[in-house]
Amino acid sequence: MNALTYQCCFCGEGIGDSSEKSNKVDPCSIILIANWTKHESVQAEQQFFAHVNCFKDTLWKNVPVEVGELALELEQK
Numbered sequence: 001m002n003a004l005t006y007q008c009c010f011c012g013e014g015i016g017d018s019s020e021k022s023n024k025v026d027p028c029s030i031i032l033i034a035n036w037t038k039h040e041s042v043q044a045e046q047q048f049f050a051h052v053n054c055f056k057d058t059l060w061k062n063v064p065v066e067v068g069e070l071a072l073e074l075e076q077k
């Protein structure tokens, strides 16, 4: 059992194997980069954690999140 726990930035719930929202690719990390189009010297980053399904459900409907592909990629490692 992993002693680290993560809180989903969308639903506020913990991300663990026992949560019904959890997917086998969780926990997922999202990295926000400020000033993306500018030079790295004026960029800043912040990391978030989330259930992949909460992330997917938050995005605009036409933005694909390939959860099945992520899971398949993990199985192949």
Ligand SMILES: [Zn+2]
Pocket: 008, 009, 010, 011, 012, 013, 021, 050, 051, 054
């Ligand atoms: Zn969540």
